Amino acid sequence: MMGEAKLTLVAPLEPAASLDAAAVETALPALLSSYRPHDSLFSSVQTQWHARGVLHALARASDDDLAGASERLLAQVAAENGRLPLLGAVPFEGGQPARLWVPAQAAFAAGRARHGGAAQLLPGDARSAPQVEPVPAPAQFKRNVERSLDRIHDGGLRKVVMSRSLRIAAKVDVPQLLGQLLARAPSAYTFAMDLAGAGGSAACLIGSSPELLLSKRGARIVSNPLAGSIPRSADPAEDRRRAEDLLRSAKDLHEHALVIDDVAAALRPFCRELHVPAAPSLLATPTMWHLSTRVDGVLRDPATSSLRLALALHPTPAVCGYPTEPARQAIRELEGYDRGLFTGLVGWCDSEGDGEWAVTIRCALVEEDCATVFAGAGIVAGSQPEAELAETTAKLRTMLGAMGLSHVAESEGRA
Template identity: 55%
Template sequence: MQSTAVAGSAETSADLPPGAPFVLSRPHGTVIADGIRTGFDSARDAAAALKSGTVTSVAGALAFDPSHPAALVAPQTLRHHPGSWAPRLQTIPHVRAGTSVPPEDEHLARVAAAIHVLREPEAALHKVVLARSVVLHAEEPLHPHTLLARLVANDLGGNGFSVDLGSAGTGWSGRHLVGSSPEVLIRRRGDTVTCHPLAGSAPRHADPEIDRQTAENLASSEKNLREHALVVDALRASLEPFCTELDIPDRPTLTSTPQLWHLGTPVAGRLRDRSVTALDLAVAVHPTPAVCGTPTDAARTLIGELEGDRGFYAGAVGWADADGDGEWMVTIRCAQIDADGTTVTAYAGGGIVAASEPDDELAETTTKLGTVLAALGLPR
């Protein structure tokens, strides 16, 4: 059976079906999935079904490790609304902080170990992204859309996503991934392909002059520029086989969230083959060095040794329709809500290069965790 893509009005975009398996709010539009016709735990199976016409849209999440199950659905309908979601805020249940995973001193030790590897004279690894999480406990069940509304309201661009992870199979039923990512992994509209990788960051400051100086320092930081260049180079290599032309600026520009300044590079290309869908492109470029490292295999191996399975953190969330159009975001600034609704795990990571310092990297993850913590009414 086929799913259907429909356009919605701005007035209805504030209303989400309680069981909507997928919501993506972006400044230029909101996409909402209603119902589930078919679930897929394989991105390639979902892409094949989309190309064959068996389904007319696909939405959901890709895991960090491409070999692990995805959480994708062909919805009954995929509704598009102009502009970002306009949520009606509801009361957040009281949430208390639990444990850090790993403890902060262990994360520092992991970062130090990675830096040691990166600084070896013949190091094969150039960058690795290491992450940690904080487990939070809600006194009453937290609905994913309630957290999503807070995240969207707090974000200047109205960015936010919520994904039902049940299609990934055993152990994922009832779990949801909710976040507010500023990073576009890939967007396809017609034969135009765009993305906006972010790598290299610095915390915002309440004092405008200090904030301005922080941004200027980031823009000239050799360490952060090097980290960013690794991401851009990898994306260029991944996209060149699919594009007849690529427009990539020589230097990144500054972009910001309420918590952080980022170095970002807007990338645009012209698709060589119109049969290549947004989902195909997402599979081809994920994971980028922005969330994994470079070379990819070496970085992923080290992450597995140090962190274990990341699940859907640092994966991708998005959609694709029958025309092949769609948009996929990198799943950062996010949290997983367990099936009982009372356990929330927030994630944050940072790119480690040879010039990194462990204390600075720990502070960066603390700042990034602030996106979810602020939405839950907790201090950073």
């Protein structure tokens, strides 16, 4: 549910005649409470969009001047319809079409959405014994890590991200799953993007990402990459020890530095000021500790759009590797499946270029009778296949736990 922040109606979710200005707060007290199937939502600690329908779709690939096309479309929409956002998701691969659209109706609020209570998902047999198809299987994932390490030792790579997926035969109630995600990680970038209206399949991309790729407000930008991770422990003393070990880990600090250096190099040409902290801090999610660095900048040209900046960063070494092209080629050859929108970007941008784009991780693709969840791990010199498998298992718990399927992560995390 919404916090106490004032709602600004951009285009009403009901006929305008039923919502005069004085009635907005009463009629729409909470965006999540009015969410229904096939709507879309993006919520962060700063802003929230709730959208319905499609006014214009933009399915162009990022390699085909997606940023320019989005800017032209938003300018047209602003002139004809007002300040509606462009929202949706961009895939990992630059040659695949984005799933972006301007909604027919949208509501905006400052502040994050709040959950409406503890929702229970997947009752009965779906909770106890769903059919699960891992791609790749855990044993194959560990072999992929070993082959990645061979390439790193040969000198062609310094880092590559290997991922895996679980396709689960179960029905998922998207609105209730949203409530669970908001309850479990209220500070995350929580999203549910209905893909059918944007030229995609009849599916919803839903998730709770801890990682901000790029946000922009006027001339000010922020990027908050995460790289270097360790699963959390239920024991407080052990959990604290793991966090302290992560801050001292030479392997993880090396992995993190590769990402931060790349992000700073990509943003510097756009900025007249750029602040990059000398050392990372810790960021906690319910399942993971991450090394985190917040990069702040001031743009040379405040009109530069958030999507253009996000695409200049994408894919960062946090989701691909370093150098980018050899890492991407290793992913294509070794991983064994098409990531699609996983490890792409998800968020929104308006006609003034302001917006937020999160990295599409801790997510699931929900279809009518199944859901596919994803997780990846950064492989660098010193990585151990078993530890990287354990890391992906811990990351899968974000979505599986919210679905009431935590046990699936454990059973599918054994080779």
